Amino acid sequence: MKESPSPLELTIPVRARDFLAGGDGAARVRQVLQQVGFPPALIRRVAIATYEVEMNMVIHSTGGELRAEITPEVITITARDTGPGIPDIDLAMQEGYSTAPREIQEMGFGAGMGLPNIRRCVDELEIRSTPGQGTTVKIGIYNR
Amino acid sequence: MQIREIQAILAAEVFTGADKLDLEVEAGFGSDLMSDVLAFARGRVALLTGLTNTHVLHTASMVDAAVVVFVRGKRPDQNLIDAAAGMGLPLLGTRLLMYDSCGRLFQAGLKGCSGEVLAERGTDGEKPVRSTKEKGIPGDKKPAGKNPVDTGAISGEENCVQAASGAIDPESVASGERIPLDKIPRGWKSAGAIGRERASNNEAFPAPAWKVNPAATGEPA
Numbered sequence A: 001m002k003e004s005p006s007p008l009e010l011t012i013p014v015r016a017r018d019f020l021a022g023g024d025g026a027a028r029v030r031q032v033l034q035q036v037g038f039p040p041a042l043i044r045r046v047a048i049a050t051y052e053v054e055m056n057m058v059i060h061s062t063g064g065e066l067r068a069e070i071t072p073e074v075i076t077i078t079a080r081d082t083g084p085g086i087p088d089i090d091l092a093m094q095e096g097y098s099t100a101p102r103e104i105q106e107m108g109f110g111a112g113m114g115l116p117n118i119r120r121c122v123d124e125l126e127i128r129s130t131p132g133q134g135t136t137v138k139i140g141i142y143n144r
Numbered sequence B: 001m002q003i004r005e006i007q008a009i010l011a012a013e014v015f016t017g018a019d020k021l022d023l024e025v026e027a028g029f030g031s032d033l034m035s036d037v038l039a040f041a042r043g044r045v046a047l048l049t050g051l052t053n054t055h056v057l058h059t060a061s062m063v064d065a066a067v068v069v070f071v072r073g074k075r076p077d078q079n080l081i082d083a084a085a086g087m088g089l090p091l092l093g094t095r096l097l098m099y100d101s102c103g104r105l106f107q108a109g110l111k112g113c114s115g116e117v118l119a120e121r122g123t124d125g126e127k128p129v130r131s132t133k134e135k136g137i138p139g140d141k142k143p144a145g146k147n148p149v150d151t152g153a154i155s156g157e158e159n160c161v162q163a164a165s166g167a168i169d170p171e172s173v174a175s176g177e178r179i180p181l182d183k184i185p186r187g188w189k190s191a192g193a194i195g196r197e198r199a200s201n202n203e204a205f206p207a208p209a210w211k212v213n214p215a216a217t218g219e220p221a
Ligand SMILES: Nc1ncnc2c1ncn2[C@@H]1O[C@H](COP(=O)(O)OP(=O)(O)OP(=O)(O)O)[C@@H](O)[C@H]1O
Pocket: A052, A056, A057, A059, A060, A061, A081, A083, A084, A085, A086, A092, A093, A097, A098, A099, A100, A108, A109, A110, A111, A112, A113, A114, A115, A116, A135, B035, B036
């Protein structure tokens, strides 16, 4: 078997309520995937899922870090924030459920479609959240 | 339909991308909720919206939209126009309202993105939207309580990328519980820290050291 090249890793800080830089992480991940030649349909799924987790951190959390680990076989995205956590993950996963305040809705967020979108795009999804401590969303998408 | 035709039908102003009006658009999508765009846009769409912020540009970029049309006379500011120009994304603006804009384009033959929603299958690698229908109208279901999160896996569907069973550990989603963070679910491949890229906000990123498909990137292996 051919030896795999070493994984590419990106670590991107995400600041709460920074709507100017918010989305740059996903854009950067997308750009790297294009540079190394992943198929467009896969890039699209990764880009959408990454953008949704990143903007969730910008909107709903006190900030955190986005990490991407890219190998030819699997793309892993880990979004880890420092709070406030999700009290009921089942509820948050439902389409249409959103706690986004009005001024955020006016910016085009708050459809309550982010987490359901992520689930639709990815092969693996794990959400861990402890109220008061933060949320970690881990996503895996296979190249096959 | 070409962007040029869209411009003519909507009597639209071109904010940027005047050199790209010959590009083909496959379908139209009108929304002010960007997550809906991310969820349901298929193909090279013309995105019609009344929002003029960076969220729109990012969303357009993530779904590879061909053009963004601002409706009801909304004007993007210069920063947004410059950003779109940098991305090679044409921006148009019309004074028509959303419904009228979409209606005129549809009448002229530009289809929407409902086809696959109705046909209940995805051809774009994303999972079919069928789980949406099964769930009914958002909000008409009572909260699932502490049950495991439904991973949306649907069996026996073509073109369906399924969530691996056990992708979500039911225990780990029961909120409030402390789960050791080093517990790696099965199916994950671990990778070393070689080839590490680090980024603070304005730091330049090095080019990736390897290629999956050199032909696709137009570079030698
Ligand atoms: N990182 C997070 N920290 C805290 N709460 C979160 C986080 N991510 C999501 N949530 C909660 O889960 C809810 C649903 O998230 P989801 O992404 O599906 O919708 P949304 O962000 O509200 O709207 P949309 O994504 O459609 O713009 C959010 O409204 C919020 O209450």
